[in-house]
Amino acid sequence: MPDGLTVFDDEAAALANLDRALLDALRRAATDAAGDGVEFIVNSGWRSPEYQDELLREAISEYGSEEEAARWVATAATSPHVSGEAVDIGDFDATLWLSEHGAGYGLCQIYDNEPWHYELRPATVELGCPVPYTDPTDDPRMQQ
Template identity: 75%
Template structure:
């Protein structure tokens, strides 16, 4: 006699949990325009880690075992290593705060930026979509420590390494013509970059 009642209560509880869970995801305005996760299993497959491009503390441009470094575009990585060697002679160490990122990690960073800045438009000044981010293609690196970014501001063009955005002094990309002509004019922020308009 109690068994049908218990089974019925469990089923009702499961239905309520599913409905509430679905409603919570559907009502989130900050993720409405983000592409679905490539895993097809919700927002992400679990905790993001090094395999997605998360960088542990103390990583340099010479750490081939770290995917965020290993998956950088080879010419960019070669230029970074040449510059880091020269900077090391000046007592400056390049640490990598971010490099290559999986699309999933990039979308997670965008979700967090939308939450932090309150709108997609404001978040776009700091984080591009996975489809437009040069980090996802391995064409960008964020260098840590102010001494390193100061060194790159002065010497980076000689290696083809250019700061791309005024608001991100840590973000560097390879510009082949920079070795002869200097770095191109910087964009105010990623929203001014034609590559992010996709």
């Protein structure tokens, strides 16, 4: 991923391969956040299965076990990044803005330990975001 990638940079595969509804919600939120002086920088979006596997191998090496690595990195088979359904937003101001306003766009923080990781939950526009999982090991989608 190039540094400084915004949600409006269509040429990057990390954005071009995101779920269209997620990208649209991100762009609406980013447009409104810009009015508050906040820019959304994308640290990670869509990932190829090969890249996800590489990230998992690196996490296992860093954390010393598959169990500990699973708190931070999903397998290619379970990662919402691989399916284009997750985005990692950089910079504290952007994640703070999303934590306060994201539900209005259907954008929710999914994991307590990853304040940068957002996924689309359209029902949250009316209901608010669900309580985040502690980390990915608590997410039933990761239990495949």
